[in-house]
Amino acid sequence: MKISRDWLTDYVPLPDCSPDQLAHDLTLKTVEVEGYDLVDGDVVFEIDNKSLTNRPDLWGHYGIARELSVLYGLPLTPLPRVARPPSTTGIVSSVDPAWHRRILAVQCTVDSSVPTPPLIRHRLRRVGAPSQNLCADLSAYVMYSVGQPSDVRSSGDSIVLEIPTLVPSRARRSARTEASVRQEKGLDTQRVDQAADLFLHLLTETDPSAVALGEEDVVLAATRRAEIEASLAEIERRIGIRLPPDEILRILRALGCTAEITGDQLRVVAPSWRSTGDLSLPVDIVEELARIHGYDALPARRPVVELTPRSRLPLSRQVREVLAARGGATEVLTYPWSADHLLTACGLNAELTIDHPPAPDRARLRPSLVPNLLEAAAANLRYHDEFSIFEVGTVFPATERTSAGILLAGPDGVDLFRRAKGLVELIRRHCHLTALDLSDTPDLTWTDPSARLAIHPGGALALVRPSVLQTAGIDRGAVACVELDLDALRTHPSRENRYAPVGELPESDFDLSVLAADTVPWSLVADTAAQAHDLVRRVAYVGEYRGSRIPADHRSLTLRVTLRPRSATLTAGEIAAARSTVLAALERAGARPR
Incomplete structure (x- = not known):
């Protein structure tokens, strides 16, 4: 909606301030002023219609002037009042209670040759309304002044001014015009009198020969003051x-x-x-x-934010969710006792027994989850060649403790061991464990000496010995097992948050294949490549290969190196130089190019 500053001065003596200040004050306290234009020495403000949705009184210059009079403590010039013509009937064209709340019709004589005054024509043009003829221009001028739409129609030698107040819901269904926009906001019925008085006042000033012959006023639902x-x-x-x-x-x-x-x-x-x-x-x-x-005059108070620790799920529940949702493993539930032959094969001593066991060879409470997981694996290998299962439950080594056991079965033992190690890292990261160190060699009978690690502060990760698999009835493939003492683990009070800025330039990566002895761990290869050049962003494991062309006790490692540029997109020469630097560093660490 457009508002003219000159037009406003008809109703309120505006203070001597800049258009920017006036726009700022209106925006801060009444309506949102999107901007203004200088037109013929006037300032025309553009007001966002959305800020007027619940303020039908502001859809005209008089409503805005009323607000400015309050903001600046200035007097508001009252609208003109005129003597109204005698009441009559038969002037209103039609009345529909479903559409109308009030309709006032005034019949007047007017000299059609009288032109619209230049002031009115110029002001209408500034707010985007084209000039037509005297009566149509006065009707538009009244609408832009007080926000009340009206309609002028010819009736013989005279004209009839109809000023309706419509039901807002009905007005929304009509054609989208300046008049319907105002009607659909919900105009009060008393505004009809303001519009009639202003129209008759302007008409008689423009055409002194004009005469109001009579009026008909139909009020169906007058607006009640709240x-x-x-x-x-x-x-x-x-x-x-x-x-x-x-x-x-x-x-x-x-x-x-x-x-x-x-x-x-x-x-x-x-x-x-x-x-x-x-x-x-x-x-x-x-x-x-x-x-x-x-x-802006209200005092600002610094908000008080109280941080209280959020109640966390028990660690056992977190481990279950991580292994099932992120690790893709299937949870199993086994009995709290174990078979004697599996306990013996695993080298486990069960000190606690059951008074009335379910079977003679199942009288001892399990000191570990591994025997029962092996028994579950043997049952499932009849139908599946590869799977991963886990159990979180109570074990009884000497006293009651909570343990998490993971078993992976498949044809490739090396792959199973690595996957099991990845699941342990998954638990450490997503359960926010304070420490979980994989080192040393566990002294456990069921572990295969070729691939086993102790987990501190409590647990083990290893391939299962072939002899133990045979005792458990597993005659094909390999099995990797993990057991964690959940009671010995500790978690951070909150999750670990790390800020990593997103690169603004595209990254580049390349793959390298190097030959390394089995005594050269992957961690050394990864750390060496990551520190070889300042552009290296990350190093990822791709795979390894052993075959006839690879020397004994060696393997071919493939890694992916990602480079992040600093100030400009990397050129082919810069990538080649970084690749050469990484290869040279790897060769010094004992991993030479293939």
Whole structure:
């Protein structure tokens, strides 16, 4: 919506301030001013229509002028009042109770040869309304002044001015025009009188020979002034400061409200132009007081943020979710006792027994989850060649403890061992464990000496000995097992957050294949490549190969090196130079190119 500064001065003596200041004050306290243009020495403000959705009183210059008079404490010039013609009938074209709340029709004589005054034509042009003829221009001028649409139609030697107030829901279904936009916001029925008086005043000033012959007024549902009560204590609580009662009354009365304070209670009767759904609740009064007093005048308080530790899931539940949802393993549930032959094969001593065992060879409570997982694996290998299962449960080595056991079965033992190690790292990272170190060699009978690691502070990761597999009834493939003492593990109080900036330039990567002895660990290869050049962002394991062309006790390692540029996209020469530097560093570490 466009608002002319010159037009506003008809109703309020604006202060001597810049257009920027006027736009700022309106935006901060009333409506959002998107900008302004200088047109013929006038300032035309562009107001965002969305900020007027619940304020039908502001869809005209007089409504904006009323707000400015309150903001600056300036007098508001009242609209002109004229002597109305005698009441008659038969002038209103039609009335539909489903569409109309009120309709006023005034019949006038007018000299059609009288032109529109230049002031009115120029102001209409500035707000985007084209000039047509005197009566049509006066009707548009009234709408842009007080926000009330009207219609002028010829009736013999005279014209009839019809000023309707429509039901908002019906107006939304009509064609989208300047008039329908205002009607659908919910105009008060009393505004019809303002429009009629202003139109007749302008008509007689322009054409002194014009005469109002009669009017017909049909009121179906007059707008009732809203009555609102609010407590001063609640107003203070919501605004954050105590406003003096005198200021509260001054603000509300300047806005056109009737306001009285009795004790702690404020009683407000809203004006008709604010009673169409705009002012209806105590919080609406709070908003009016706060915005006119000034949001920027309210004291700022630093918010108090209390951080309380969030209750975390038990570690056993977290391990279950990580292994199932992220690790792709299947949970199994086994009995708390183990078969004697599996306990013997695994080299486990079970000190606790059951008084009435389910079978003679199952009288001892399990000191570890490994025997029962091996038994479950033997049952599943009849139907599947490769799978991963896990169990989280109670074990009884000497005292009752909680343990997590993982078993992976498949044809390739080396691959199973690496996958099992990856699951341990998955648990460490996503369960936020404080420490989980894989080193040394566990002294456990069921572990295969060729691939086993002790887990500190409690557990083991290893391939299962072939003799133990044979005892368990597993006659093909390999099996890797992990067991963690969950009672010995500790977690961080909160998750570990790390900030890693996203690169603005595209990364580049290349693959390398190097020949390394089995005594050269992957960790050494990865660390050497990562530190070889300052452009290296990360090093990833791709795979390894052993074959006839690879010397004994050696393997071919393939790794992917990713480079992140710093200031410009990397050229082919820069990538080749980084590749050569990484290869040279790897060769010094004992991993030469193939």
